Amino acid sequence: MSIHVRYFAAAATAAGVQEETVELPAGASFDDLTRQLATKGAELERVLARCSFLYDGVAVRDRSHRPESGSVVDVLPPFAGG
Known part of the structure; x- marks a missing residue:
């Protein structure tokens, strides 16, 4: 299955892209997605x-x-603000 992933702030910097499409096996969970991204x-x-x-x-x-x-x-990484 295809999941469109959008990265923001520090996550985009660490990923080296602002967005991408990730292929996962059918039935994959968010834990599976984060493991693959890592x-x-x-x-x-x-x-x-x-x-x-x-x-x-x-x-x-x-x-x-x-x-x-x-x-x-x-x-979405934690954002600082004030």
Whole structure:
């Protein structure tokens, strides 16, 4: 299945891209997705450990959830602000 992944801020820097399409086996979970993304490098793996994820605009609370093919996942690192 194809998942469109959009990276923001430090996640985009660590991934080296702002967005990409990731292929996962049918039935894969968000945990499977993050494990696959982490194989792109140690820096991205470190950033992903602190990130929040949106699935088609809705916050992911349960990483065992299985996204559907064609969905959009946003990778959001913690943001500083004031």
